[in-house]
Amino acid sequence: MFGLEFGLIGAPTGRTLAYLKRLYSDCLIPSWIALVDSDFSKPSDEIEHLSGRNPEDWPEESEEEVLRKQNDKSSVLDWLAKRGVGFIALKAKSFNDPLVVEFVSQIDSKYIVYSGFPGEIVGPNFLGTAKKFLHVHGGYLPDFKGNTTFYYSLLEENKMGASSIFLDSGLDTGPIVNRLKFPPPKTREDIDYAEDDRIRAITLTNALQRISDEGDSLKTEENSGGKTYYVIHPVLKHIAILSQQTHGGKGVHRN
Amino acid sequence: MKSYRYSKNWRLGEGAPYSHSPYRGESFLSSYLADRSAVLDELRLSTDEKARTTTFQELTLPKVLERIEVASDVTPNRELMALQIAQLVTLNLNPDCKSNLKSTSGSADIQELLDDFIYEACQAMESGEISEKKFGQLRIIARIFEVKKELYSSVSTARKIDSSVATAKSTYPKFATALGLALLLKPDLQLLSTFLKLNDRLIFELRSGKALAPESLVFSIVAEMFEVVSLARVHGINLVWP
Numbered sequence: 208m209f210g211l212e213f214g215l216i217g218a219p220t221g222r223t224l225a226y227l228k229r230l231y232s233d234c235l236i237p238s239w240i241a242l243v244d245s246d247f248s249k250p251s252d253e254i255e256h257l258s259g260r261n262p263e264d265w266p267e268e269s270e271e272e273v274l275r276k277q278n279d280k281s282s283v284l285d286w287l288a289k290r291g292v293g294f295i296a297l298k299a300k301s302f303n304d305p306l307v308v309e310f311v312s313q314i315d316s317k318y319i320v321y322s323g324f325p326g327e328i329v330g331p332n333f334l335g336t337a338k339k340f341l342h343v344h345g346g347y348l349p350d351f352k353g354n355t356t357f358y359y360s361l362l363e364e365n366k367m368g369a370s371s372i373f374l375d376s377g378l379d380t381g382p383i384v385n386r387l388k389f390p391p392p393k394t395r396e397d398i399d400y401a402e403d404d405r406i407r408a409i410t411l412t413n414a415l416q417r418i419s420d421e422g423d424s425l426k427t428e429e430n431s432g433g434k435t436y437y438v439i440h441p442v443l444k445h446i447a448i449l450s451q452q453t454h455g456g457k458g459v460h461r462n
Numbered sequence: 463m464k465s466y467r468y469s470k471n472w473r474l475g476e477g478a479p480y481s482h483s484p485y486r487g488e489s490f491l492s493s494y495l496a497d498r499s500a501v502l503d504e505l506r507l508s509t510d511e512k513a514r515t516t517t518f519q520e521l522t523l524p525k526v527l528e529r530i531e532v533a534s535d536v537t538p539n540r541e542l543m544a545l546q547i548a549q550l551v552t553l554n555l556n557p558d559c560k561s562n563l564k565s566t567s568g569s570a571d572i573q574e575l576l577d578d579f580i581y582e583a584c585q586a587m588e589s590g591e592i593s594e595k596k597f598g599q600l601r602i603i604a605r606i607f608e609v610k611k612e613l614y615s616s617v618s619t620a621r622k623i624d625s626s627v628a629t630a631k632s633t634y635p636k637f638a639t640a641l642g643l644a645l646l647l648k649p650d651l652q653l654l655s656t657f658l659k660l661n662d663r664l665i666f667e668l669r670s671g672k673a674l675a676p677e678s679l680v681f682s683i684v685a686e687m688f689e690v691v692s693l694a695r696v697h698g699i700n701l702v703w704p
Contacts, residue, residue, distance in 0.1 A: 362693070437652065437656070438480045438655075439655050440659055441480060441483040442490075442494050442658055442690055443654065443655055443658070443693075444485070446491070447697075449488055449491070450697035450698065450699070451699065452698060
C-alpha cells in the first residue's frame with residue numbers, strides 16, 4: 208500500500224514527462240506538481256523526431272537538436288493538459304532562483320521528487336530548505352558517478368544502472384535510497400531519449416515505494432568512493448551503442 | 463561518409479562540443495579512423511628528419527611496440543612508431559624529476575608530475591606494473607582538463623582546481639604521452655575518453671598552425687587508435703587498422 212505524501216518539482220523536460228507517466232501509471236500520485244521555466248507562454252517548436260532516419264542523414268549541427276528533444280517542453284504541458292492535471296508554474300530560469308527557493312521552503316511536503324535542468328547544480332539556498340529531494344542518477348552508485356555513466360557502464364560491464372539519492376551539496380554523493388541494474392536495451396540508439404528516462408522512472412517509483420513502506424525507519428546506503436566520469440567521447444559512445452556484447456562481463460580488458 | 467569533426471571545431475572556453483553528441487551510425491567510427499590516419503600521413507612527411515637514436519629509443523620503444531603487437535593481431539606502422547623518439551626528444555624528459563603531490567609546499571608542478579609519470583611508465587613497460595598512486599596523480603590532471611578544458615602550470619595538493627595559476631598549453635604534448643603510456647599499461651575508459659579529447663585538441667592546434675610539437679602527436683595518435691581498435695574488438699566491432 209502506498210501512503211507517502213510527496214510533491215514533484217521539475218523542469219519541463221522529457222525526463223519529467225517520463226517520471227509523470229510512470230508515477231501515474233503506478234498510481235503514485237504527487238500531491239502537487241511545480242514546473243520551473245522562464246517562459247510558459249511559448250512552447251518549444253515541434254521537435255523533429257530523428258529516430259527511424261538514417262543517422263548519416265541527420266543534420267550536421269545536431270547536438271542542439273539532441274538537447275532540444277530532451278527538453279521538449281510542449282510534450283510535458285500537453286500531457287498534463289490532456290489529463291486535466293494542474294501544476295504550479297514557477298517562472299524562473301534556474302532552481303536556484305529565489306522564487307523557487309521561496310516556494311520550496313513554504314510548501315508542506317517532506318519528500319520532493321527533483322527533476323532539474325540537465326547539468327544544473329542546485330545551490331545551498333535550495334538545499335537549505337530542509338526538504339528531502341529525491342533525485343535519480345543515471346548510474347549505479349557509488350561505482351558510476353558523474354556524466355554519461357550509462358555508456359561507461361555498458362562498456363565496462365554491459366549493464367545500465369540507476370540510483371535514487373537524497374540530494375546533498377556534492378556531485379552524486381547523497382545517501383542512496385535504492386539502486387538498480389538493468390540489461391542493455393535491444394535498441395541502443397535511443398538511450399539518450401528513451402532508455403535513460405525509462406530506467407530512471409522505474410528506479411524512482413521503486414524508491415518512493417520503499418520510502419512509503421519503511422517511513423522513518425528507512426536506512427539509506429553509504430555513497431562514498433567510486434569513480435567520477437566525465438562526458439564520454441563520441442567515439443566511445445558509438446562503441447557502446449554498436450557493441451555486439453549480449454551478456455554481462457568486463458568489456459575493457461585485453462589479453 | 464561524413465567527416466569526423468571533433469578535431470575541427472574545438473570551442474575553447476565555450477564548453478566541450480561533446481555534450482549531447484548525436485549517434486551517427488557505424489560509419490562514424492570509420493570517419494574517426496580516417497581522420498586520424500590523415501594526420502599521421504601529414505606528420506610522416508614532416509617529422510622523419512627529427513628522429514634520432516638515444517638510449518630511450520633503444521630501450522623503451524621496442525617495449526611499447528611489443529606490447530601493442532602482443533596485445534593485438536595488428537602490427538602498427540613501425541616507421542610511424544619509430545617517430546615516437548622525436549616526441550620524447552622534443553619533450554626534454556627529465557628522468558631525475560621526482561615530483562610528488564604530497565611532498566611539495568601546497569602545490570606540484572604539472573610538468574614535473576608528467577615527467578615523473580612518463581619516466582615511471584617507461585620503466586614499467588618491462589614489468590607491466592605501475593603504482594596506483596601514479597595513476598591517481600594522472601587522474602587528477604585529467605580531471606582538471608575535463609572540468610576546466612585547460613591545464614594549469616601547477617596542481618594543488620588539496621586536489622582543488624586553482625584557476626589563478628597560469629594555463630600551461632605547453633604541457634599538452636607531455637600529458638598526451640603520459641596518457642598513451644598509461645593506457646598501454648592499464649586500460650581505463652575515463653582516461654581513454656580524456657585522451658581522445660586531448661588528441662582532438664592537439665590536432666585542432668596542428669591544423670590551425672599552432673601546434674607546439676607536431677612530431678609529438680605520432681605516438682599519441684597511434685596509441686589512441688590502438689586502444690580504440692582494441693576496445694571495439696572486445697565489443698565485437700571489427701575496425702580495420704588503417
